[in-house]
Amino acid sequence: MSSIKEVLFGEQEKQAEKWVRERLTDQNLTVESEEWQSLLNDYSAYQDYLNDEYEWISEIKWLKENGSVDIYQNFVTELTNIKKLAENSLSEPIPLNENLIIKMCYSYSVTLLEAFLGDSIKALISENKVYLNNAIERLEQIRNTKYSLFDLSKSGMDLSGLAIKCVSEVLFHKIDKTMEMYEKVLGCKINIDTSKVKLIIDIRHDIVHRNGYTKENEVIDILPHNLYQAITDIKHLVNKLQKIIANQKLKDYK
Known part of the structure; x- marks a missing residue:
């Protein structure tokens, strides 16, 4: 894997961890905990939603142009x-x-x-x-x-x-x-x-x-x-x- 890809994956993991930690009920919970995994799934779904919205906004803009x-x-x-x-x-x-x-x-x-x-x-x-x-x-x-x-x-x-x-x-x-x-x-x-x-x-x-x-x-x-x-x-x-x-x-x- 190239160093650029490693950096990108590292940044994505950091963003995901930050998003999860902001929503944990207990900051002592680890990545193996059920709540952490549930929030991680929520984060993934949220990213998919943002990607869909970006594509949708781009299509509306294209139709207007x-x-x-x-x-x-x-x-x-x-x-x-x-x-x-x-x-x-x-x-x-x-x-x-x-x-x-x-x-x-x-x-x-x-x-x-x-x-x-x-x-x-x-x-x-x-x-x-x-x-x-x-x-x-x-x-x-x-x-x-x-x-x-x-x-x-x-x-x-x-x-x-x-x-x-x-x-x-x-x-x-x-x-x-x-x-x-x-x-x-x-x-x-x-x-x-x-x-x-x-x-x-x-x-x-x-x-x-x-x-x-x-x-x-x-x-x-x-x-x-x-x-x-x-x-x-x-x-x-x-x-x-x-x-x-x-x-x-x-x-x-x-």
């Missing part, structure tokens, strides 16, 4: 970069690890989609009180939240922060459920055919969890043109959704 338009532009840029990376890698006379490159690019394209869908809906909630109120009234993830008023006051979050925190716990791989969430937040109908993207997400699930095999243990054969078509279909869906968002914003900001 990167609105829904910027999030969309970043998504388009990253998706374009994936396609360029694939095209450059697969254009060699004899591409090395062709199958691996395709699976990685295919999977990451869906990861970008899910990140975009999650970040965009949170940005909308943070940007506009109409969307915040819609989210609070219509999203069961918020209506059925486990956070109490005490949690709200303790963390210093406002209603927007609490709503975003609830939405952050949602997984955005179920595309139809995600579209329903957007409809409820935006307050408008979203008529987008999601069938192609649903299939892409299913294939990505097989890649990530079964290394490209179906539940029936059949190999999924993904060729370069399948990858490029998947990227096109993902971009097409996002473009349609972004257009609906932009149009709805124009109505709601008037």
Whole structure:
């Protein structure tokens, strides 16, 4: 272990011991005592809480600095970069690890989609009180939240922060459920055919969890043109959704 790591661990141990000693009922108790160990567990849980709060504050700050338009532009840029990376890698006379490159690019394209869908809906909630109120009234993830008023006051979050925190716990791989969430937040109908993207997400699930095999243990054969078509279909869906968002914003900001 390097000397720097030793110093860091030593400082962490000192901080933990100081925190525990300040709360001991008897200063003669040692580290082997039940009370010491219990307080040490409390200290560890408290540190985890502080880390979570720091990450949460950082996310709220990022959402405020990167609105829904910027999030969309970043998504388009990253998706374009994936396609360029694939095209450059697969254009060699004899591409090395062709199958691996395709699976990685295919999977990451869906990861970008899910990140975009999650970040965009949170940005909308943070940007506009109409969307915040819609989210609070219509999203069961918020209506059925486990956070109490005490949690709200303790963390210093406002209603927007609490709503975003609830939405952050949602997984955005179920595309139809995600579209329903957007409809409820935006307050408008979203008529987008999601069938192609649903299939892409299913294939990505097989890649990530079964290394490209179906539940029936059949190999999924993904060729370069399948990858490029998947990227096109993902971009097409996002473009349609972004257009609906932009149009709805124009109505709601008037």
